[in-house]
Amino acid sequence: MPYDAPDGTYARRTQSGSQDAFEVLVERYEGMVFDLTHQYADQSATAEDLAQDIFLTAYRRIEDLRDPDQFASWLYGIALNRCRDYAKNVRRDTYPFSHTDREDGTVTDAHTVTQDDQLAADEQGARLWNALDELSPTYATPFLLKYRNGLTYKAMSKRLDVSVSALKVRVHRARKKLRTLLEPDHEHA
Amino acid sequence: MSTPDPDTIVRRFIDGDLSDDEVRAALHRIADDPEARALLQFEVQMTQDLAASGAPDPSPGFAAQTVERLREADATNTASSLQDRLRGWWATLTQPIVTVPVRPAYTLAVLALVAAVASVAWPSGSPVPVASAPERTATPTQPATTAPNAPSQRVWTRFVYTDDDADSVAVAGDFSQWQPVALSPRTVNGKTVWTGLVPVSRGEHEYQFVIDGEKWVTDPLAPVTEDDGFGAKNAVLKL
Numbered sequence: 001m002p003y004d005a006p007d008g009t010y011a012r013r014t015q016s017g018s019q020d021a022f023e024v025l026v027e028r029y030e031g032m033v034f035d036l037t038h039q040y041a042d043q044s045a046t047a048e049d050l051a052q053d054i055f056l057t058a059y060r061r062i063e064d065l066r067d068p069d070q071f072a073s074w075l076y077g078i079a080l081n082r083c084r085d086y087a088k089n090v091r092r093d094t095y096p097f098s099h100t101d102r103e104d105g106t107v108t109d110a111h112t113v114t115q116d117d118q119l120a121a122d123e124q125g126a127r128l129w130n131a132l133d134e135l136s137p138t139y140a141t142p143f144l145l146k147y148r149n150g151l152t153y154k155a156m157s158k159r160l161d162v163s164v165s166a167l168k169v170r171v172h173r174a175r176k177k178l179r180t181l182l183e184p185d186h187e188h189a
Numbered sequence: 190m191s192t193p194d195p196d197t198i199v200r201r202f203i204d205g206d207l208s209d210d211e212v213r214a215a216l217h218r219i220a221d222d223p224e225a226r227a228l229l230q231f232e233v234q235m236t237q238d239l240a241a242s243g244a245p246d247p248s249p250g251f252a253a254q255t256v257e258r259l260r261e262a263d264a265t266n267t268a269s270s271l272q273d274r275l276r277g278w279w280a281t282l283t284q285p286i287v288t289v290p291v292r293p294a295y296t297l298a299v300l301a302l303v304a305a306v307a308s309v310a311w312p313s314g315s316p317v318p319v320a321s322a323p324e325r326t327a328t329p330t331q332p333a334t335t336a337p338n339a340p341s342q343r344v345w346t347r348f349v350y351t352d353d354d355a356d357s358v359a360v361a362g363d364f365s366q367w368q369p370v371a372l373s374p375r376t377v378n379g380k381t382v383w384t385g386l387v388p389v390s391r392g393e394h395e396y397q398f399v400i401d402g403e404k405w406v407t408d409p410l411a412p413v414t415e416d417d418g419f420g421a422k423n424a425v426l427k428l
Contacts (some may be wrong), residue, residue: 019260020256022254034247045379049376055255124241147239168206172203175231179227
């Protein structure tokens with residue numbers, strides 16, 4: 001089986017019990033899931049645990065996936081629900097500022113970006129991710145694959161088994177929806 | 190041919206679907222249309238925000254470790270279901286077919302008989318068999334016996350190592366022919382704890398942890414160590 005087969009091929013094999021096929025799907029979507037979990041968890045290690053839980057849940061529920069070609073958006077839905085549950089359980093209320101504690105928060109004083117700028121950028125990023133939560137998986141998945149994972153529409157089309165033109169429309173709709181949600185922020189910026 | 194609306198022009202511009210000539214024309218249209226300008230401006234801002242707020246890349250072995258956890262869970266489930274079945278068979282075998290009412294006087298007699306048999310079977314000073322093997326408490330960086338496997342005299346031993354910076358941690362010892370056995374990361378009290386169960390035969394063994402596939406370190410909490418012949422120390426494990 002070629003490594004670049006559509007998601008549906010690997011999802012069907014996973015449904016038949018192949019853990020190797022599932023590993024391919026994990027490799028494909030670990031970036032997308034990590035992006036999501038890092039928006040909810042303060043610590044990198046916690047975010048990684050959360051991501052692993054999401055994939056384990058997906059594997060255990062793989063029989064529930066009626067259309068294996070829809071694996072990516074199905075996984076995104078699981079990830080979003082799991083992250084929301086996590087946020088509910090830890091009762092986080094300092095979300096935008098939690099990022100200042102991250103190990104990779106390198107900004108201090110000597111360089112071009114000040115701590116205030118970094119905080120503002122973190123808040124802006126947090127608002128964007130909150131807005132992304134409002135999108136349905138059908139739109140959020142291709143959007144994240146394009147903007148976060150840097151996939152071309154052609155590569156995305158192969159994976160998702162959706163035409164390039166349809167994906168472009170979905171990403172554009174996601175873009176417009178996000179703008180509608182974030183417009184007030186931009187006006188105040 | 191009808192002229193595309195500004196929204197479509199912006200989309201095609203962003204997606205790189207326009208020829209050089211079309212790009213020039215599109216830029217004029219976008220400049221003249223406030224809505225198209227705002228959408229393009231949003232695209233630039235959003236791309237920057239996303240780039241600034243992204244997560245670090247997952248560790249290289251993330252997918253393999255995730256599947257390894259699946260396999261561990263499967264193995265545990267298989268063992269559990271086997272135990273359940275054995276328990277079921279045992280319950281069936283030991284279920285009384287006929288219930289005999291016992292008077293208190295008979296109970297004392299039976300207890301005396303059991304005591305007599307026990308004193309013959311296990312005279313004073315001999316070890317008395319117990320239902321399960323002793324279990325060592327798992328502490329960070331110390332191996333812990335978790336479950337015995339009597340027929341082969343192999344003990345599932347949990348190895349634990351705490352390291353927040355490692356990308357991968359494995360344990361290698363004479364029980365694995367010094368081939369590294371990958372440990373899985375877990376977060377405990379905010380620390381990254383690498384852990385895994387390895388079958389080890391009873392007896393004395395030597396081992397080391399392997400960090401990021403290249404750095405061999407002695408278990409810092411091992412009570413006993415031995416020279417490994419290469420200038421380092423092996424931890425000694427006695428089961």
